[in-house]
Amino acid sequence: DQQVKQNSPSLSVQEGRISILNCDYTNSMFDYFLWYKKYPAEGPTFLISISSIKDKNEDGRFTVFLNKSAKHLSLHIVPSQPGDSAVYFCAASADTGNQFYFGTGTSLTVIP
Amino acid sequence: GAGVSQSPRYKVAKRGQDVALRCDPISGHVSLFWYQQALGQGPEFLTYFQNEAQLDKSGLPSDRFFAERPEGSVSTLKIQRTQQEDSAVYLCASGVWGFSGNTIYFGEGSWLTVV
Numbered sequence: 001d002q003q004v005k006q007n008s009p010s011l012s013v014q015e016g017r018i019s020i021l022n023c024d025y026t027n028s029m030f031d032y033f034l035w036y037k038k039y040p041a042e043g044p045t046f047l048i049s050i051s052s053i054k055d056k057n058e059d060g061r062f063t064v065f066l067n068k069s070a071k072h073l074s075l076h077i078v079p080s081q082p083g084d085s086a087v088y089f090c091a092a093s094a095d096t097g098n099q100f101y102f103g104t105g106t107s108l109t110v111i112p
Numbered sequence: 113g114a115g116v117s118q119s120p121r122y123k124v125a126k127r128g129q130d131v132a133l134r135c136d137p138i139s140g141h142v143s144l145f146w147y148q149q150a151l152g153q154g155p156e157f158l159t160y161f162q163n164e165a166q167l168d169k170s171g172l173p174s175d176r177f178f179a180e181r182p183e184g185s186v187s188t189l190k191i192q193r194t195q196q197e198d199s200a201v202y203l204c205a206s207g208v209w210g211f212s213g214n215t216i217y218f219g220e221g222s223w224l225t226v227v
Contacts, residue, residue, distance in 0.1 A: 004154075034215065043116070043203055043218035044155070089154050093214065098168050100145070100216060102154030 003027045004092050006103035014111050019077040021106050023090035026071065030092040034100070035064060035075050038087045047088075048075070080110045114138070116219035118204050124225045125194045133189045133222040137206030145216055146179055146189050147203040155203055161187060194226045 005024045013019045023033075031052035036044035050057040050064045050073070057064050063076045077084055087105040117136040125131050137144050142163050147155035148171075157171040163184035172179070176195075181187040191198055201223050207216035 006154075032214070036218070041220075043118075043220045046215055046217055049215055091154075098160050099157045099171075100155075101157070102147075104152070104154045 001026075002104075003030075004090060004101045004103040006088075006090060006106050008106050009104070010107040010109070012109045012111060013080045015082060016079045019075075019080045019084065019108055019110065021075045021077075021088050021090075021108065023073045023075075023103055024071060025073075025092050025101075027092070027094070027101075028071070029094040030101075031095055032093045033064070033066060033073050034091045034093075035062075036089045036091065036102075037084075038089065038105070044089055077108075080108075082110045082112050084108060085110050116204055116206050116217055118202075118219035118222050120222060121220065122223045122225075124227060127196060127226055128193050129226075130190065130192045131194055131224060133191075133202050133204075133224070135187045135189070135204030135206075135219060137185065137187070137204070138208075138217060141206035141208055141217075142184070143207035143214060143216065144181060144187050145205040145207065146187070147205065147218075148173075149201045149203055149221070151200075158189070158202075191224075194224075196226050199224055199226045 034049040035047040038044045066073045091100045091102045144161040146158040149155045159179045160168040161181045176192045178190045201221040203221045205216040205218045207214045
């Protein structure tokens with residue numbers, strides 16, 4: 001049973017516009033969330049994280065929003081750049097942090 | 113090096129052959145994870161070490177899979193009698209505890225193809 005879901009397999013956005021990637025989870029015990037970016041033939045690269053005690057975390061062009069009541073998080077990239085084209089995975093863990101559960105990824109294409 | 117290092121990057125094994133995949137984590141990271149990623153899927157948890165102790169191996173798909181980290185640094189994932197369904201990318205990650213939780217950093221993966 002998939003505990004972390006990314007329902008959009010792909011997304012295309014014009015350069016300079018906002019990219020919004022969504023992620024839903026089912027386990028209410030999850031309290032720490034991460035986003036990873038993956039280029040072909042490379043391992044996932046850590047982007048940004050958020051704890052359940054916050055509802056927003058920002059790092060440069062990347063902002064993650066967490067809505068605990070809806071069990072939903074989103075990653076906003078503003079402005080989008082062609083180099084942002086990659087597959088983005090969200091991940092979640094419970095307080096022990098021993099397992100991270102990943103979504104199936106969203107492939108973002110930023111069109112120049 | 114500064115990042116997680118995995119070898120070999122690519123491995124083609126004949127069905128029934130044993131393989132060993134190596135992971136050299138980021139220096140000082142006590143947590144080490146192995147994940148399996150099939151094509152078009154997200155990484156799936158295999159096993160977790162804290163130093164040399166294997167604290168969780170619930171994700172290992174069968175007793176053909178074995179992982180060790182004898183000195184709390186380098187780890188090896190061994191797959192015995194490989195099957196075609198073992199074909200996947202095997203990702204190693206190491207982690208450090210922060211105030212809010214454990215952030216893990218991945219290596220580039222070992223791409224296993226069983227023919």
